[in-house]
Amino acid sequence: MKFLFRNESFSFETLRTAGFATYGGADLGEVLATARLIPNGNEEAWLKSWSATADRVAKIAETSLRQGHHVSAREAFFRASNYYRTAEFFRRRAPANDPDVIRLSDRSRETFVAAAKLLGSPFEIIRIPYENTTLPGYLFMVDNSGAPRPTVIYNNGFDSTQEESYFAIGAAALRRGYNVLTFDGPGQGAAIRQQKLVFRPDWEAVISPVIDYANARVEIDSKRLVLFGYSLGAYLVARAAAFEHRSAALVLDDGIFDFHAAFKKALPAFLLKWIYAGHDHKANPMMKFKMAIDTSARWGLNNGVWTFGSRSAAEFVRQTRQYTLEGIVDSIATPALVLDAENDQFLKGQPEKLHSALNSRSHLVTLTNAEGAGEHCHMGAMSRLHQVIFDWLDDTLAADPE
Numbered sequence: 453m454k455f456l457f458r459n460e461s462f463s464f465e466t467l468r469t470a471g472f473a474t475y476g477g478a479d480l481g482e483v484l485a486t487a488r489l490i491p492n493g494n495e496e497a498w499l500k501s502w503s504a505t506a507d508r509v510a511k512i513a514e515t516s517l518r519q520g521h522h523v524s525a526r527e528a529f530f531r532a533s534n535y536y537r538t539a540e541f542f543r544r545r546a547p548a549n550d551p552d553v554i555r556l557s558d559r560s561r562e563t564f565v566a567a568a569k570l571l572g573s574p575f576e577i578i579r580i581p582y583e584n585t586t587l588p589g590y591l592f593m594v595d596n597s598g599a600p601r602p603t604v605i606y607n608n609g610f611d612s613t614q615e616e617s618y619f620a621i622g623a624a625a626l627r628r629g630y631n632v633l634t635f636d637g638p639g640q641g642a643a644i645r646q647q648k649l650v651f652r653p654d655w656e657a658v659i660s661p662v663i664d665y666a667n668a669r670v671e672i673d674s675k676r677l678v679l680f681g682y683s684l685g686a687y688l689v690a691r692a693a694a695f696e697h698r699s700a701a702l703v704l705d706d707g708i709f710d711f712h713a714a715f716k717k718a719l720p721a722f723l724l725k726w727i728y729a730g731h732d733h734k735a736n737p738m739m740k741f742k743m744a745i746d747t748s749a750r751w752g753l754n755n756g757v758w759t760f761g762s763r764s765a766a767e768f769v770r771q772t773r774q775y776t777l778e779g780i781v782d783s784i785a786t787p788a789l790v791l792d793a794e795n796d797q798f799l800k801g802q803p804e805k806l807h808s809a810l811n812s813r814s815h816l817v818t819l820t821n822a823e824g825a826g827e828h829c830h831m832g833a834m835s836r837l838h839q840v841i842f843d844w845l846d847d848t849l850a851a852d853p854e
Contacts (some may be wrong), residue, residue, distance in 0.1 A: 453795065453827055456484070459493040460797065461542075461747040464827065469538045471832040472619035476527050477534040482509065486535075493747055495542040499552060502539035506532050506556070510563055522570050529567035533615050536560035541611070542747075544754035548648070557613075557645050564615040568592070573626065580635055580665045582658070585649075588642045589635035589662075590614060592622055593671050602676035602849055603631040605662060605699075609683025611755055613641035620829075621680050624838035628846070630678070633666055637688075639759040650761035653774040659692035663699070676700050676849050679786075680841075683829055686791075687711050687775060690806070694783040701848050703841055705829055707790035707803035707816075711775035714798050718749070719769070727766045735766040781809045789844045791837075792818040794826035815844060 455467040470483040482505055489501040513528030540556035547553045568575045574593040579586035594601055604625045606617040617634040625632045636643040637658045639651030652658070659679070667674045680703045681689035687708035693699065716724065719739075726735040743750040743765070753765040762768035777784075788810055792803035807816040817840050819825035825833035 453821065453824075453832070455832070456487045457490075457492050459747055461751060462490070462493060462498070464797075464831065465538065465541055467827060468829075468831045469534055471834055472534050472616075474834040475619045475623035476530045477619040478531055482531065482535075495747075498542055499539055502535055503552075503556065506535035506539055506559065506563075509535060510559065513563065513566065517566070517570075526567045526570035529563045529570070530618070533560045533564035533567060534619065536563065537613060537615060542751055544751055544758060547645075547754075547758050553645070557642075560613065560615050561642065564618070568618070578633075578665070580662055582661045585647065587635045587637060587658075587662070588614070588646075589633065589665075590617070591669070592618070592626055592632040592634075594626055594629055594631060598671055600671060600673035601629060601631045602678065602700075602845075603633055603666060603672045604678045604680050604703075605659075605666065606632060606634040607659070607679065607681045607685035607689045608636060608640040609681075609685040609688075610759070612682055612685070615641070616682075619834070620682055621838070621841075624834070624842065628842050630842075630845075631672060633662070633672070635662055644759055651759055653691070655688040656692040656695035659689065660696050663696065667698070674698070678703060678845060678849075681705065684708065684711060687777070690777060690784060690788070691775075691780070693786050693788075694777070694780040697785060699786055701845060702784075702786050702788040703791070703845070704788055704803075704806070705791045705837070705841075706793050706796060706799065707788075707806040708799055709777050709781070709802050709806040709809060711799075712769075712772040713802060715769050715772055717800075724769075727769050730770075732764055732766040736764050739765040777806070777809065781806070784810060784813065786813065787848055788814045789841065789848075790814050790816045791830070791840070792816060793828050793830055794818060794820045796826075796828045798828055817844075 455463045457463040470478050472478050486501050486505040490497045509528050510532040513525045517525035536556045536559045540553050543550050543553045574596050576591045578589040578591050580589050614634040614636050622632040638649035643649045666672045677699045678701045679689040679699045686704035756768040760768050760771050790803050790807045807814045819830050825836050830837040
């Protein structure tokens, strides 16, 4: 699906931003007005145009808040947060010290928190104990009754932030009586930007402390915990579930058996051979050439080097080989909804492979181009996606409350 741009990455990221309009994360007119100022594939124009829109909408929110118009302020703060996230998306050449990344990420968090505080339902900024530090998180609750409720734990992906959680699953969950606990894990959101924590393959070491925290909250029903994995997060929570068995259900959006498969698909065999052999002096120049002419490759490899703590693109690709369920998938006992996108440009075939490996523990649903839901993570079709997720969850948790 091409959306406003010929460039595949620009098209997908614009659709991602616009799709969150379902829950107040965008306004279509603002998206169209912003996109028309961006030449196809021009990353500097992308940053400039989305930044300007985000700043303008944030000012609307601040004015409404000062004047006591809390609903208007909340709506504008949510949109601004999403636009700030979008603005910094392609800044991945040296993101750790990039002032634009720092400013825009900070503004995305600030405006999101300002919006969430105006929801009219309980919202908390939390810190989850993790090794010798803490992970940043948010807790959204249906009400302030203190009654234990089923709770969705949102797990980010390769590039998402916990601020995206409200549009990706949070608002839909709250409407249906589920609390939502979100966090930035190593390699994600504020954990990489502020704490410089990088991805790790043994994700159970991340999920277990999150579940410990959830189980300590009286508002959360420990027997009805749902792990929701978003993009790469779908692999991460499946990996964790092979070792951590305290969740009642997994929602994998979309299913991933082997993350490295994306690179096997994208890179030629001779280049992979060099990478596997450690011949980085030959592999890296070839990858730099590809990155110079291909937006998706440039963004993906740069983002991977940063979030995986790699020394080079070749080392990053090698590291992804650890992100597989091979040899451990049989240890996953939790019922899983495995989502599949007909037109997934990143990991086509991975949901079916995972579904087959999980056998009776898995329910596979393929969402299609014909219903507008065929893109990766079903961008642009949030209502249809959430209908599938929560209809399955309601039935699954009711059938097996233990």
